[in-house]
Amino acid sequence: MKTAVLYGPRDLRLEEHPLDTTRLEAHQVHVDTCITAFKIGTDRGNFEGAEPVPGAPDYPRWVGDSNLGIVRAVGSAVTRFRAGDRVVSRRPHQSEYLARDDELLVHVPDEVTDEDAVFAHLYTLSAHCYRKAFFTPGENVAVVGLGVLGIGAVALGPLFGARVVGIGNSPVRQEMARRMGAHACLASNDPELTSRLHVFTDGVGIDLVILTANPWPAWRTAMDIVRENGRVAVVALPGRGEAPLDFNPVAMEWFYNKGIALIAVSRSGGYLFPTPEPRFDGQRACRHTLSLMADGLLEPKRAITHRLPYQRMGEAYEMALRRDKNMLNVVFSWRE
Ligand SMILES: NC(=O)c1ccc[n+]([C@@H]2O[C@H](COP(=O)([O-])OP(=O)(O)OC[C@H]3O[C@@H](n4cnc5c(N)ncnc54)[C@H](OP(=O)(O)O)[C@@H]3O)[C@@H](O)[C@H]2O)c1
Structure with missing residues (x-):
């Protein structure tokens, strides 16, 4: 072997x-x-x-x-x-x-x-970012970081009923996100990011940020763009391999004043309507991902x-x- x-x-x-x-x-x-x-x-x-x-x-x-x-x-x-x-x-x-x-x-x-x-297993993790955050169809989702998991989250967004914007640090990845189904793509260092998201969300703001990038500037973007009372689902390993911070990622201006929820996308998630066996364990969640592929919706x-x-x-x-x-x-x- x-x-x-x-x-x-x-x-x-x-x-x-x-x-x-x-x-x-x-x-x-x-x-x-x-x-x-x-x-x-x-x-x-x-x-x-x-x-x-x-x-x-x-x-x-x-x-x-x-x-x-x-x-x-x-x-x-x-x-x-x-x-x-x-x-x-x-x-x-x-x-x-x-x-x-x-x-x-x-x-x-x-x-x-x-x-x-x-x-299938990687995209099931992208799907877990939505499930663990109790995503509701119709919500505005920003995926920060357009790598393997981020592009997976972008591709799943429209299938789940999200209005999804991909936020990346490279035009190549933004183009890829567009091709995989993003409704909009923006650069994380765009000085007009806030106003563009205001227009994109018709003034409602980003309900859910899916954070898939480790570097601290990506964390800053996530905390900054999420709306008040919104949530940030963190599948990245924040700060792994990065130099120490020059700012507080859970500063009062964001975490406390905006009253946001931070969700670690790891381990199993909750479910409001329990079934005898976990409703979305690894097997069932992966089978659902594969069914989207079988329907020709996810490629x-x-x-x-x-x-x-x-x-x-x-x-x-x-x-x-x-x-x-x-x-x-x-x-x-x-x-x-
Ligand atoms: N929770 C779990 O169970 C679990 C499981 C698997 C993976 N993970 C973690 O999930 C994360 C994503 O995995 P992946 O395979 O998708 O990684 P990846 O392909 O490296 O994707 C991350 C992307 O985010 C970009 N990025 C970095 N800083 C950014 C910024 N400020 N704004 C926008 N985009 C930025 C990166 O660009 P650069 O290359 O230029 O930095 C990269 O393109 C990793 O941290 C991984 O370790 C977690």
Whole structure:
């Protein structure tokens, strides 16, 4: 089995590891990877040597967590999968793996292409930004940061009934956001940002900011543009890899005076109408994302800028390090 291992900053190696697939345990599933997707934000931080994310493994560590593959064989007690099924999982960049049948493995509907489905888990996180913040159809949403998760949030906005404005730090990304469905796109350093948002929202203001960028200036933009009593859903890892602040991100003028709610988009969210099983657990939420793809409404592949064989994975990490704005959704092929 081939796998990518990060030994330290800028030390990404491809290795061969043994994997015995001849004797599966009763609940095991053997999956052959077709493609994996680059999780730019978090993985770039790991590649750069930014401070570790609490709870995440130290070096040497796996990289990536968006994997699309084909089930090759199943153990004797597996009923949910059979050989030939296409599945998405949160497994790292690796050519094959053994999973338990009760982990986060989700069937891919026939209508969905590999290059859309491989982004299903990442776009489910983009969707979680809306759910966790109790988004209501018709609200004005500003997505600050137009990377993988931000573009996902932009693409989902119109499907969920949002009026969505993408706020980025590069014209290339603003154009991409426009193509993925944003109703408007603006630059975060636009001196007229406030007045333009006033016009965009017909004076109502931004009800929900989805913050997907780590740098503190992005946090400042989020706090500044959200309306009074609005909320900021933070999926970014604020300040990770950044120099210390020269301002207070929860200054009274914003947090207290505006009475806003800050929401961490991590862990599960609440739901007003409980069901016996969690209504939007990882399986159900991912299946919903895949259903939007099956309906032809959500196409992450339209944001693919690079397709690379796994042997050239290191090039993508170096491009991320340079903040190359021409690189957005990247897939690595594991087919020889
Ligand atoms: N909560 C979770 O469970 C979870 C899971 C996965 C990822 N994450 C985090 O979510 C964040 C987004 O991930 P991603 O993969 O989408 O990252 P990404 O591709 O790097 O996207 C972030 C984008 O925001 C841009 N940006 C930086 N400063 C900005 C500013 N002031 N105004 C507007 N845009 C700005 C970045 O540009 P530059 O490249 O120029 O900085 C980049 O294009 C990362 O922090 C990641 O670690 C959280």
